[in-house]
Structure formats: structure tokens, C-alpha cells
Amino acid sequence: MEDKRIKSALEIAMERAASMPGLTQQELAEQKEREYQPRGAAIARRYLEGAFKERDLQAELSKYQGQEGEIVKRAFLLTLNQSIKLESKTMSLKALEGIKAVEPTAGFDEMKRRIEASFDEFDQQLGQEIPRYEALEKERLQKLGISGSAVKPNLEESQAWQEELKRIQSEYDSRISKLKKNLPLV
Amino acid sequence: MKLLDNLYAYVWQGNDNNCNSYLFASALKDSKHLLVDPGHVSTPFYREPGLDRLFQDINGDGLNTGQIGLVILTHSHPDHCEAAKVIRKQNGALVALHKADEPVYKNLGGKIDIYLQEGDLVLGAQGKLRLKVFHSPGHSPGHITIYWPDEKVLIAGDVIFYRSTGRVDVPGGSAKTLKQSIERLSQLDIEYLLCGHPYGHPGMIKGMAAVQENFEFIKRNVLL
Numbered sequence: 001m002e003d004k005r006i007k008s009a010l011e012i013a014m015e016r017a018a019s020m021p022g023l024t025q026q027e028l029a030e031q032k033e034r035e036y037q038p039r040g041a042a043i044a045r046r047y048l049e050g051a052f053k054e055r056d057l058q059a060e061l062s063k064y065q066g067q068e069g070e071i072v073k074r075a076f077l078l079t080l081n082q083s084i085k086l087e088s089k090t091m092s093l094k095a096l097e098g099i100k101a102v103e104p105t106a107g108f109d110e111m112k113r114r115i116e117a118s119f120d121e122f123d124q125q126l127g128q129e130i131p132r133y134e135a136l137e138k139e140r141l142q143k144l145g146i147s148g149s150a151v152k153p154n155l156e157e158s159q160a161w162q163e164e165l166k167r168i169q170s171e172y173d174s175r176i177s178k179l180k181k182n183l184p185l186v
Numbered sequence: 187m188k189l190l191d192n193l194y195a196y197v198w199q200g201n202d203n204n205c206n207s208y209l210f211a212s213a214l215k216d217s218k219h220l221l222v223d224p225g226h227v228s229t230p231f232y233r234e235p236g237l238d239r240l241f242q243d244i245n246g247d248g249l250n251t252g253q254i255g256l257v258i259l260t261h262s263h264p265d266h267c268e269a270a271k272v273i274r275k276q277n278g279a280l281v282a283l284h285k286a287d288e289p290v291y292k293n294l295g296g297k298i299d300i301y302l303q304e305g306d307l308v309l310g311a312q313g314k315l316r317l318k319v320f321h322s323p324g325h326s327p328g329h330i331t332i333y334w335p336d337e338k339v340l341i342a343g344d345v346i347f348y349r350s351t352g353r354v355d356v357p358g359g360s361a362k363t364l365k366q367s368i369e370r371l372s373q374l375d376i377e378y379l380l381c382g383h384p385y386g387h388p389g390m391i392k393g394m395a396a397v398q399e400n401f402e403f404i405k406r407n408v409l410l
Contacts, residue, residue, distance in 0.1 A: 141300070145215035146256060146280070149305030150319040154298050 029067075036068050040075025047098050048083055048091055054101035061102060077103060077185050084180055086173050089119045096183075103184040115179050122172040129168065133161040188247060189390070190337055192315075195380060196243050197388045202229030204236045205266045205382045206389050208341055211249055213309045218255030220309060221279075222332060222341050223382060224269035237269040252277060256309075258302065259283045260343025260382060261326040262291035263356070271296050284321060287328030290358070302330055322371060324364020325352030331371060338377035338394070345371065346379070348387035348400060351408050365409045372401040 007015075023031070043060050046052060052060060057076075064072040080095040096112045137153035155161040189195045189208075196207040210220040226236035241251045257279050259267045273279045274297065282300035283291055291298060302319050309315040318333040325344040329352075332341040344352035345367055354361045376397045381389035391397050 141280075143215070144255065144280075145213070145218070145310045146300070146307075147313070148308040148316075150302050150307040151282075151305075152285075152301040152303055154301055157297055157299050 032067060033071055036064065036071035037075040039064070040072035040077075041079040043072070044076045044079035044083070044095075044098065048080075048094055054097055057098060057101045073102065074185065077183075081180055081183055081185060084115065084176065084183075086119070086122060086169060086176060089123075092119065099183055105184045107182070108184070111179060111182050115176060118172055118175050118179065122168070125168055126165075129164060130155065130161075133158060133164065136160065187243075189378065189380075190339070193334075193337070193339065194244070194247055194249070195390055196240055197384050197390065198225065198236075199384075200229060200232070200234040200236070200239070202232040202234050203265055203383075204229050204234070205344075206380070206384060207240055208380055209244060209249070209254075210309070210315060212253075213315045214255045215311045216255075218253050219249060220256045220258065220315075221254050221273070222258045223260055223266040223343065224257060224273060226265055226268045227272055230264075237272060240269070254279050257281050258330075258332065259287070259291070260331065260341065261329040262287035262294070262296070263326065263344070264294060266343070266382065267291060267294065267296060274299075284328030284330050286323070287326055290326070304330075307332070320367075320371065322367035324354060324360055324362075324367045325356070327358040327360075329367070331367075333374060335375075338375050339380060340371065340374060340376045340378070341380045342371070343382040345382075346400070346404060347381045347383060347385050347389060348391060349403055349407075350385060351404060352382075368401070368404065368409060372398075372405070 043052070043057070047057060061069070061073055061076060077099060080098045083095040084092040093116065096115060100108055100112065133155055134153055137155065137158050138147070138151065141147060141151060141153060187195050187197070192211040192213065194209040194211060196209070198204040198206055205223050205225040207224055208222040212218070213220040224237060224240060228235050228237070244251050254273055254277050257270045257273055259270055259281065262283060270281050274281050280299040281297065282302045283298050284303065285301040288298060304319055304321040307317040307319050309317065316336065318335060320331045320333060322329050322331040322345045329343055329345060331343055331345055333339070345364065346352070351364060351368065353359060354364055375394065377392070377394055379391040379397045379400065381391070383389055391400050
């Protein structure tokens with residue numbers, strides 16, 4: 001007698017899956033990247049938030065070995081590299097310490113010193129320019145008949161200062177971006 | 187209402203809460219006016235037209251509201267500062283506030299051109315109007331009061347009212363610092379105490395004896 005049993009959905013799916021071609025090497029590699037990159041990025045973010053000390057980073061990263069370990073480490077270094085930004089000096093310096101703890105390449109200290117120097121020069125330039133622009137704004141206010149020791153202009157609302165600030169930021173952003181390219185990414 | 191030579195007082199007459207406003211006519215260059223605390227654009231509960239009424243009253247005194255060139259805010263509560271955004275936009279008027287009240291004002295969408303700190307405020311082409319700014323926290327962290335020594339006028343905002351004081355049960359409020367602010371202001375020679383609200387009284391106390399009596403009443407009965 002003919003077997004009239006109906007195939008279950010699972011059986012049909014398994015048959016179809018068996019007849020499908022396997023993933024290529026490239027697809028397998030991409031799948032791994034997708035799986036392990038977020039883990040490396042998460043370790044970097046948690047480090048920046050203070051969850052790990054520099055001395056804990058190697059141990060944290062060494063939980064992943066082989067190809068997976070490389071992906072995790074690369075994502076970790078990339079996230080720290082991207083965290084080095086003009087607008088956040090403290091976080092940038094911490095990111096540099098994190099990179100050094102994991103990948104202390106030759107010449108790293110010199111690059112770190114130059115990045116730190118750029119942050120310091122940026123602060124110094126702001127320190128020089130802010131009083132100059134405040135004085136200009138005070139002059140402008142005086143022409144409107146507003147002066148005295150109680151008056152402190154808000155440079156956030158000064159178009160001239162905002163344009164100058166943008167120019168200075170752009171100069172230092174570009175300098176720091178160039179320096180960052182010399183930091184280890186793997 | 188003209189109070190002194192170039193000082194005008196606009197006591198809030200509505201039913202809802204709004205502040206008293208004060209205007210120094212032609213205080214700046216090009217005869218531009220200084221307005222202290224423009225109040226609400228419209229009041230929160232009954233939707234009374236705060237700014238329209240204020241402008242009507244100012245125009246009624248023969249002054250041009252388009253000539254308001256500077257708005258000083260004693261503090262950043264909406265019943266004092268809301269209309270400043272509109273006047274800044276309409277007139278290109280500058281807005282001045284103490285830095286410690288900036289976060290609240292920014293949350294309300296306001297922009298500040300001048301931070302006012304404790305010190306001298308000299309207005310007019312030849313510095314003809316000389317005012318003193320006092321940092322008087324307690325009702326808010328960046329509350330300021332404005333003193334005009336020549337005429338012994340104190341614009342007190344919400345530090346002190348007739349027989350009462352500003353609230354301290356608001357964010358950034360502090361009974362201890364309000365008490366210190368009031369103690370300090372009570373040392374000034376004040377002929378006109380111009381309060382920020384007409385609570386149970388127009389909010390303008392005239393005469394040195396009446397002002398001192400009000401300070402004493404508050405020290406005895408409110409600042410315990």
C-alpha cells in the first residue's frame with residue numbers, strides 16, 4: 001500500500017536546506033565579521049565608560065582566539081580610534097591609553113604625544129581667542145550703549161566667533177585625523 | 187505707568203499668574219528702551235494675552251515697543267521670560283540673563299546674548315543710566331536684582347514681595363540663599379521696591395520707611 005503520510009513543514013524545510021549550496025568562504029567570513037565586530041566595539045565602549053582598566057583589556061580580548069579574536073581586536077581598535085575627537089579630550093586620551101595597552105607598536109608614544117600636543121594647542125588657541133572675541137563683542141555692545149562690569153557677552157550668539165571657532169576646529173580636526181591614521185588598527 | 191523720569195512700571199492686571207514689567211525709556215543709544223521681565227506671551231491657564239497687553243500699555247504711554255533694544259530677565263521662569271524670545275525675534279533686541287539660569291532658559295528655547303553678573307551696568311551713549319546688578323539667588327540659582335542708586339530703586343524680581351518672598355520649592359530654589367539675598371538687599375537705601383508680582387498688592391512699595399517696614403515684617407514673620 002502506498003505511504004500517504006504528509007510531510008511536515010520541518011521535513012520539507014530540511015530537504016530544501018539540504019539541497020541548497022553551502023556558504024562560500026567569503027560569506028562565512030562576512031558572517032563572522034557581523035557576529036564578532038560588535039563584541040570588539042562593545043569592549044571598547046565599556047572600557048571608555050570605565051568598566052575596564054587598561055590592565056584588564058588584554059584578558060578581555062583574549063577570550064576570543066584565532067580569526068574571531070582578530071575581528072574582535074580590530075573592531076576594538078577601530079572604535080577607540082574613532083573615539084579620538086577634538087570635542088572630547090578626556091575620552092580621546094583614554095582611547096589612546098586603551099590602544100597602547102593592547103597594541104603598543106613602535107612609535108606609538110611619539111604619535112600619542114603629538115595628538116596630546118594638538119589637543120593642548122587647541123585649548124591654548126581657544127584660551128587666546130576667546131578673550132579677544134569677548135573684547136570685540138564688548139566693544140560692539142558699548143556702541144549700542146551697554147557696558148559695565150556686569151556685562152559678559154555670550155559668544156555662542158556671536159556670529160563672528162562661531163565662524164572663527166569653526167575655522168579653528170576644522171584646522172585641528174584635520175590635524176588630529178591625519179595623526180590618527182598612524183595609530184595601529186590591527 | 188510712568189513712575190519716575192524715564193522709568194515706567196507695568197503692573198500685571200490679569201487674573202492668571204504673570205509678572206510685573208518695568209521699562210527704562212530711551213536708556214540705550216538711539217533712544218532704545220530697556221525692558222525688565224516681559225512675562226508670558228499668553229498666560230498658561232486662562233490664555234490671557236500677556237505680551238499684547240504689555241505692548242498696548244507701553245504704546246499707551248507714548249513709547250514705541252519696536253524700540254525695545256535690551257530685555258533683562260531677573261530669572262528664567264516662564265512667567266518672567268517667555269515673551270523675551272518673541273521680542274528678540276521681532277526687534278532684534280538683546281536678551282540678558284545670569285549664567286546660572288541659562289540651562290532652564292535654554293530648555294524653554296531661549297537664546298541669551300549677554301550674561302549679567304554682579305557688577306555695574308552702564309547704559310546710554312554717555313553712560314547716563316548707571317545701574318547695579320546684584321546676584322540674588324534663592325528663588326532661582328541665577329536670580330538677579332537691579333538697583334538704581336541715583337533714584338534708590340530696586341527691581342526685585344521674585345526675591346521679595348509685599349509681606350512675602352519668592353517661592354523656594356521650585357527647582358534650584360533654596361530658602362537659605364534666599365534669606366541671605368534678602369538680608370543683603372535690606373541693607374540698601376531703597377525708596378522704590380519694585381516687585382515681580384502683584385500678589386495681594388500692586389507690588390510697588392514706595393517710601394523708605396514702607397520698604398524697611400516690609401523687610402522687617404519679612405525677617406520677623408517669613409525668614410524664620
